[in-house]
Structure formats: structure tokens, C-alpha cells
Amino acid sequence: MKNIQKVLLPLSGTSNAEAALATGLLFARQFGGHVAALHVRADSRDVAPLAGEGLSGAMVEEMMSAAEREGARRSLAVRELFDHFTAGNEVTVTGPIPPFHTNPVGSATASFVTMTGREHEVITFRARLCDVTVVPHPDSGDEVSSSETLHAILFDSGRPVVIAPRRAPATAGRRICIAWNGTAEATAALHHILPWxxxxxxxxxxxxxxxxxxxxxxxxxxxxxxxxGIHADLLEFGNTGETVGASLLSACREFNADMLAMGAYSHSRLRQLILGGVTRHVLENAELPVLMSR
Incomplete structure (x- = not known):
């Protein structure tokens, strides 16, 4: 089954990027697909509106120049990491539209594109025409809550998102847990995990x-x-003294799962961010790739 052919991998920086690249490569090789790495540079002209907030033209110009320098530095660092990773893993680098018919199962190609714009918009638009988007794990709980790009992909792309773990996984998609609660979000995750x-x-x-x-x-x-044609056993999880999210991850570890599929935000996003919730706990604490769907 070759349903996963294009894996979008947005890279905003080098933090946890290598683990995300490794996760994306595992998926691409499993299906003979392609990893499309994408780096979005902020448009320095977005600083210009600050001129109307009491800053002089010279100050805004300097801010734009500083933003441009920082953007160039970050883009270079991300591209160097991508080149080092693909060379070290013997991955053929192609253009954005690779010759898929030459990718047998067990192999993969990769490409790298840099675009300028608002990161959450550019990545979301590109994700709509990809089979899955793999995002690097945020470094902290605060970043999980405020990650505009992650929320935009989940809510607006119509495609599944895999949050890569902080460390590169040895396998992914061999032993799968599916978190089920009967919601439309869980249903979407069930459909999206079918290829794996x-x-x-x-x-x-x-x-x-x-x-x-x-x-x-x-x-x-x-x-x-x-x-x-997929056999799945059933397990009722739950441990006294643990939250639902913690119990869910404990059940995954007991199964030696290397991938979890679940719906995101069964309650409103605002309530999730204020009160916590299963989605937030899993995002912050999972040590395996987590496929989330809306």
C-alpha cells in the first residue's frame, strides 16, 4: 500500500529538527515516498508597520536589516542540517517534484525549499497538498501551547499532522496505538492512520x-x-492517580508502541490551553511519533 507519497517537513530552526527528519524519512522509506523539507523565512517588510507606532524610519530600517540577517543565518543553518542529514543517510536530493516512479518501497528521496512569508500560512497551504506533515517537537510546554503553526496545520490544512519525538525513533508505524473516544476528531485520526x-x-x-x-x-x-483487513485488539486504559493523558501514554509504553494516533482537541482549543487536557499532555510528554487529526 503506497498511500503516503509526500511527507511535508517544515523546519523553522535546528531545534529537534534532526529527529523530525529521521521520523519523516522512516515514513517515506516505508512507502517509497518523498520528504519535502520546507523552511519559511519571515518577510522583513512585516516590520514596517512599526513605523506608525512612534519609531523613526531609520529605526525601522535597522530592524528590517537585523531581521534579514537573522533570517539568512537561520536559513543557512537549517539547509546545512538538511544537507548533512541526507548525505549521512544516503538520501537522494531532488527537485520539489521528484520522479516518484523510481522510488521502490524501502527507499526515499528528499527536497528542500525556502519560501518567504508568514510561516503558519505558508506551511498550512503547502500541507493541504501533502499526505502528512511531520513537525519537530516543541522544546517546552509554553511552545506547545503557543505554536501558531502547529495549531494552523491542525485546524486549517485538512491533513494529519505527526509530532515527532525529541529523539529520533528507531522505528515508526510498526506497533500502533489508536486512542479512541468516539469523536469526529478520533474518527479522522482512525482514517488517517490506515496506511500505517x-x-x-x-x-x-x-x-x-x-x-x-x-x-x-x-x-x-x-x-x-x-x-x-486490519486486526486490532482492544484495551481499556486508566490508572488511579494518573490523568487520562498520562494513562494513555503509559498504555502505549506497555504495548511497546512506536506510533500513536489520536484526535486533537475534543474540547475547544481555548479550554484545552487553560485547563490542560489530553492533547496538551500528549504533545508535551510523548516519546513516540504522534499522529493528530481534526
Whole structure:
């Protein structure tokens, strides 16, 4: 099954970028696909409106120049990391539209493009025509909450997002856990994980009374997978004294899962950010690739 052919990999800097590249490469090789690395440089002209806020033209000009220098430095660092990674992993670098017919399963190609604009808009628009977007793991809980780009992809691309772990995984998509709570978001994740689940060694559906919402039960999700020729066992997770998010990750570790699929933000995003929630906990603490869908 070669459903995953284009993996978008936005790189805003070098933090956790190598682990994201490794995750994207695992996916691309599994399906004989392509890793499309994308770096978005901020447009220094976006500083110009500050001239109307009491700053002189000379001050704004200097700010624009500084922003341009910083953008050039960051772009160079990201490109050097990409070149080092692809050379070290013997990945053929092509143009943005590679010859896919030459990519057998087990191999992959990669490309690198730099664009100028607002990062969350550029990446979201490009993600709409990719099979999956792999994003580097944010460094801190604050970045998870405020990551405009991650939220934009989740809410506006219509495509699944995989948050890569902080450390490069040895495998991804061989032992899969699917978090099920009956929501439309969980349903989207179930559909988006199908290409991996069809190739996986083992699949487990995780459910909990504390996590379940109005909608189909976990056994119905298992029946749906069975129609696609995918066997999945069921496990009710939950540990006294642990939050739902912590219990979910504990169940993944017990299964030796190397990938988790789940819906994002079953409640409103605002409530999630204020009160925490399963999505936030998993984003901050997962040590395996996490596919999220809306």
C-alpha cells in the first residue's frame, strides 16, 4: 500500500529538527515516498508597520536589516542540517517534484525549499497538498501551547499532522496505538492512520470511560478496521492517580508502541490551553511519533 507519497517537513530552526527528519524519512522509506523539507523565512517588510507606532524610519530600517540577517543565518543553518542529514543517510536530493516512479518501497528521496512569508500560512497551504506533515517537537510546554503553526496545520490544512519525538525513533508505524473516544476528531485520526495500520505488525485500540464521548464505541472502531483487513485488539486504559493523558501514554509504553494516533482537541482549543487536557499532555510528554487529526 503506497498511500503516503509526500511527507511535508517544515523546519523553522535546528531545534529537534534532526529527529523530525529521521521520523519523516522512516515514513517515506516505508512507502517509497518523498520528504519535502520546507523552511519559511519571515518577510522583513512585516516590520514596517512599526513605523506608525512612534519609531523613526531609520529605526525601522535597522530592524528590517537585523531581521534579514537573522533570517539568512537561520536559513543557512537549517539547509546545512538538511544537507548533512541526507548525505549521512544516503538520501537522494531532488527537485520539489521528484520522479516518484523510481522510488521502490524501502527507499526515499528528499527536497528542500525556502519560501518567504508568514510561516503558519505558508506551511498550512503547502500541507493541504501533502499526505502528512511531520513537525519537530516543541522544546517546552509554553511552545506547545503557543505554536501558531502547529495549531494552523491542525485546524486549517485538512491533513494529519505527526509530532515527532525529541529523539529520533528507531522505528515508526510498526506497533500502533489508536486512542479512541468516539469523536469526529478520533474518527479522522482512525482514517488517517490506515496506511500505517495496514502495514503494522500489531495495532491496539485504547479506550477509557473517562475519555469516551458521545459516538461509536471502541469495538465499533475495531470492526471498521477489520473490514479493511486490519486486526486490532482492544484495551481499556486508566490508572488511579494518573490523568487520562498520562494513562494513555503509559498504555502505549506497555504495548511497546512506536506510533500513536489520536484526535486533537475534543474540547475547544481555548479550554484545552487553560485547563490542560489530553492533547496538551500528549504533545508535551510523548516519546513516540504522534499522529493528530481534526
Amino acid at each position: 495500520a495496514a502495514e503494522a505488525e500489531a495495532v491496539r485500540i485504547l479506550y477509557s470511560g473517562d475519555y469516551q464521548r458521545r459516538g461509536p464505541e471502541a469495538r465499533h472502531a475495531a470492526d471498521y478496521l477489520a473490514i479493511h
